[in-house]
Amino acid sequence: MFVEIVAEIERRIGNHTKVRVVPWSRAQYMATDKTTKAIIFPMARLASREDKYIWIAKIFPARFAFCSDRYPNLNIHTARKYRIAVHENAPPELFLKEKGYSKLLPVPFGVGTIPKMLDLGRVDAWFSEVSLIDYGVQGTPLKGKVECGPNVFEVWQYIAGSKNISDEVVIAYQKAVKDMHAEGVIERIMLKYLSPKAITPFEQVD
Template sequence: MGKLLLALLLGCVAAGCRAEQVTMYLMAVPPLTLNDPERKGVAGDIALEALRRAGYDVRLEVVPSNRALAIVAHPSARNLLIIPLARVAPRENRYTWIAPLAKVNRAFFSLKKSVRTFGEARASFHAIGVSRGTAGLHILREEGFSGDQIRELNQAQTPPKMLLQHRIDAWYGPLAEGKELLLSAEAAAKTFVSPPLGPTYNYLACSLSCQPQMAARLAEALAQMEMDGSARSIREKYGWIDN
């Protein structure tokens, strides 16, 4: 794989060709991905560096998560990249999975009580907020939570905000995101956080129709970043330790 990537890049340089442009959809999930001019979060910075190493120019599209998921999963989509995509069973056959960018743990955040297992959460919470279309929703369904317990919320509704307003009993979401949004100032004194429950690996993924050469080049670039420590350096810069 390393020799293949090197040969492709050297061939391009010898021919004087310009970097190929690709489109990547970024779903803003702080701090994993950020819509910021100077930085794009842990997964965003790693993915952009891999694209640079693989010889691609990137046209970055930042749109609501559900829209990004639908665009890239559409049967007509060709060679569209997306980050950060949690790899869960309902998505398995809808995307091309290139390589993992970060491990994401999830937890229950509540103002009422602490729980340690999915079973305790099922018994304790009558209304659990989770962002619509996310891996968290799929995980809750797989763990046997009823439709009456799950409150699917749009990004604009902001599940943490609804929790602080006592409109839901708990919020189930990424641990790092929850800590950033909830565990500050007044909220820190009254928010119970469960142990990590429901981890996933979040990937750089592509539409189902994806050039094998592009997927291979990006996978190789990401593997090299893991080997040379640059991916680890980016994670450390953000304080990301498999949260």
């Protein structure tokens, strides 16, 4: 989904750079390495990350919740006793660790492993961004069976970049994203991959 959004941005600004998909830890290293100029996405804008990147453009509001095929409506209090899958070193894991959760099962970033773990009963719930979970269960036995509880927290997902990205690239990206929001392109792309219920209603995008 994000790859298609960024590919459309690249097309609009006349850049033919191919979007590369790499492991999340490597992507973060590349984007913070002073010798590399990189665009990184999707990136939740958190206080711990604020000074590490240039925050180029916000794409959509992401809500985080506990989702399960067996235990509906889990919240920050009731989920504590269950085995929770999270992406390793990502905001959901860091957030729950701060809350004292002890039954976390960190998994390298990707959407294929956790749905299998849920389906096989190796974990009880998945705590992540709701649209990511919705995308992850498409084409699996869990499609239509996973229910998400109330929002635990919400942040904007951004396209971010290395601190040494040129102003010209930043301005070009920002204009393209603004136009795509105004034309409804980003929402249409998202709906190609996600069910409508997984998409948080867009607010006014500056």
